[in-house]
Amino acid sequence: MASTAASPAFCGIPKASTSAATARASIPATRFFAKNPLRGLGFSAAAAEPLLSHLVATKLRSFGSSSAKPVRGVASMAKKSVGDLTAADLKGKKVFVRADLNVPLDDNQNITDDTRIRAAVPTIKHLISNGAKVILSSHLGRPKGVTPKYSLAPLVPRLSDLLGIQVVKADDCIGPEVEKLVASLPEGGVLLLENVRFYKEEEKNEPEFAKKLASLADLFVNDAFGTAHRAHASTEGVTKFLKPSVAGFLLQKELDYLVGAVSSPKRPFAAIVGGSKVSSKIGVIESLLEKCDILLLGGGMIFTFYKAQGLSVGSSLVEADKLELATSLLEKAKAKGVVPASAIPDGWMGLDIGPDSVKTFSDALETTKTVIWNGPMGVFEFDKFAVGTEAIANKLAELSGKGVTTIIGGGDSVAAVEKNGVASVMSHISTGGGASLELLEGKELPGVLALDEATPVAVKMDKAPHSSQPPRSKARPTFGMEVSRFRARISADCGPGTFLGFDPTKLQETQPIHFVSWLIALDFSGSTY
Numbered sequence: 001m002a003s004t005a006a007s008p009a010f011c012g013i014p015k016a017s018t019s020a021a022t023a024r025a026s027i028p029a030t031r032f033f034a035k036n037p038l039r040g041l042g043f044s045a046a047a048a049e050p051l052l053s054h055l056v057a058t059k060l061r062s063f064g065s066s067s068a069k070p071v072r073g074v075a076s077m078a079k080k081s082v083g084d085l086t087a088a089d090l091k092g093k094k095v096f097v098r099a100d101l102n103v104p105l106d107d108n109q110n111i112t113d114d115t116r117i118r119a120a121v122p123t124i125k126h127l128i129s130n131g132a133k134v135i136l137s138s139h140l141g142r143p144k145g146v147t148p149k150y151s152l153a154p155l156v157p158r159l160s161d162l163l164g165i166q167v168v169k170a171d172d173c174i175g176p177e178v179e180k181l182v183a184s185l186p187e188g189g190v191l192l193l194e195n196v197r198f199y200k201e202e203e204k205n206e207p208e209f210a211k212k213l214a215s216l217a218d219l220f221v222n223d224a225f226g227t228a229h230r231a232h233a234s235t236e237g238v239t240k241f242l243k244p245s246v247a248g249f250l251l252q253k254e255l256d257y258l259v260g261a262v263s264s265p266k267r268p269f270a271a272i273v274g275g276s277k278v279s280s281k282i283g284v285i286e287s288l289l290e291k292c293d294i295l296l297l298g299g300g301m302i303f304t305f306y307k308a309q310g311l312s313v314g315s316s317l318v319e320a321d322k323l324e325l326a327t328s329l330l331e332k333a334k335a336k337g338v339v340p341a342s343a344i345p346d347g348w349m350g351l352d353i354g355p356d357s358v359k360t361f362s363d364a365l366e367t368t369k370t371v372i373w374n375g376p377m378g379v380f381e382f383d384k385f386a387v388g389t390e391a392i393a394n395k396l397a398e399l400s401g402k403g404v405t406t407i408i409g410g411g412d413s414v415a416a417v418e419k420n421g422v423a424s425v426m427s428h429i430s431t432g433g434g435a436s437l438e439l440l441e442g443k444e445l446p447g448v449l450a451l452d453e454a455t456p457v458a459v460k461m462d463k464a465p466h467s468s469q470p471p472r473s474k475a476r477p478t479f480g481m482e483v484s485r486f487r488a489r490i491s492a493d494c495g496p497g498t499f500l501g502f503d504p505t506k507l508q509e510t511q512p513i514h515f516v517s518w519l520i521a522l523d524f525s526g527s528t529y
């Protein structure tokens with residue numbers, strides 16, 4: 001992370017006068033509370049693309065997703081598991097395993113985070129130790145056609161290390177060469193197919209392509225939780241041609257935590273939702289509101305709620321087209337009693353929760369038994385605005401140590417927890433970005449739906465199980481947000497639509513970033529905050 005003092009100023013289209021903003025060192029703390037439980041909010045769905053990358057520019061891809069409509073519950077997703085298959089079912093069998101090995105690579109093709117590879121290992125090890133021949137498939141990135149930089153080749157050494165065998169790599173994912181490699185695969189061997197997205201038929205879920213993939217194997221194991229929200233040929237299509245089609249251990253574990261823990265949590269059950277935009281999280285908020293005892297909201301999305309209350313939000317991030325939606329949610333909260341928030345002065349922009357909110361949130365979490373967290377509390381990519389996110393990460397780590405079930409739902413929250421060095425103590429860190437959001441919204445995942453039904457299978461939990469059902473606590477859902485102090489300056493010297501931003505992975509470098517409305521008004525020059 002860059003030293004903010006040395007960072008260049010950000011520039012943007014002026015939204016407000018700069019003088020008032022720069023003259024102030026702080027703004028009043030603000031917060032609002034709903035006094036009573038919120039009930040009766042239905043599911044709605046929203047798509048988002050939580051990202052694993054810290055690049056500021058790429059985060060903005062997640063914006064602008066729209067809401068859809070009610071969906072069926074996901075708790076019914078009891079699927080046949082790879083653990084149900086006996087050694088006799090597996091020995092000598094060719095097993096098509098779809099994993100999500102979509103890991104970040106640096107410019108030199110080095111893996112910068114191998115979490116997803118490590119997460120795929122238990123299923124593969126189980127298969128090879130039972131004498132299966134594993135045909136491993138994944139996508140990497142979003143290539144348009146064959147694109148060398150998206151080859152899965154860089155993953156082979158790490159996979160081989162983790163599995164303790166030499167993984168063979170194919171240059172394609174279908175065709176005669178691949179068939180030859182499959183034919184020569186020994187029992188207990190692993191063949192890694194090339195990126196399935198090199199074929200456009202993959203994302204189009206074309207049956208002929210799915211059939212070709214399926215023809216390589218005898219049965220199918222889907223362990224690609226991170227891609228389970230995509231109905232693609234290698235996740236959904238192949239199930240039409242391979243029986244049995246079962247869930248891998250990772251997929252099971254993710255479902256167990258993200259569906260199981262949320263639908264039948266140990267209570268009090270708290271949900272913390274943050275992130276940049278209401279549009280990407282409204283489905284999650286509505287869904288969790290139905291289930292949780294305490295709801296803590298932070299991050300940029302809160303300003304749309306503020307604005308909907310008629311409060312001044314300065315230059316903070318607001319989604320004008322979501323004001324009505326925010327109003328309807330707030331109406332329900334207001335009916336129960338909401339303490340109004342203070343206004344944010346013109347020219348100022350809320351970028352993190354402040355110390356009072358950290359305390360309020362921490363106090364509220366103190367007695368919880370289950371906590372799910374989705375979305376950072378502030379612009380944590382910058383150290384100055386990472387304080388609230390770090391404090392929440394530390395609080396969750398502390399609670400984990402006391403046996404509280406702590407679940408971190410994908411994307412930026414996971415990055416924040418990892419940055420803070422507390423990932424390993426959490427009960428569950430999801431490997432899915434978009435997939436985990438969709439689950440939390442109550443959506444069904446096509447990659448899971450397509451698998452064979454089974455009687456529910458108990459999943460061995462790594463950490464605190466969540467089977468017991470203490471009586472519902474008297475804890476109340478709480479909206480809480482306080483805007484931290486920040487310094488801001490708005491410059492008029494940038495053209496419309498382009499702002500200067502900076503890439504935190506390349507310290508000191510500036511680059512043009514488009515559509516970066518929330519970078520408006522940031523100015524670290526000379527700031528001591």
Ligand SMILES: Nc1ncnc2c1ncn2[C@@H]1O[C@H](COP(=O)(O)OP(=O)(O)OP(=O)(O)O)[C@@H](O)[C@H]1O
Pocket residue numbers: 048049050051059062274275276277280298299300301317350351352374375376377378379380381409410411412413414433518
């Ligand atoms: N007050 C704020 N103003 C503007 N942006 C914010 C603010 N607070 C947080 N953010 C930004 O929100 C982004 C994350 O929001 P997003 O909705 O993409 O979450 P996410 O990727 O879905 O997170 P997760 O995957 O953990 O749910 C981060 O880049 C962070 O800088």
Ligand SMILES: O=C(O)[C@H](O)COP(=O)(O)O
Pocket residue numbers: 049050052100102141142226227230432433434435
């Ligand atoms: O990184 C992810 O969320 C998954 O690998 C899915 O990737 P996608 O959003 O490109 O389908």
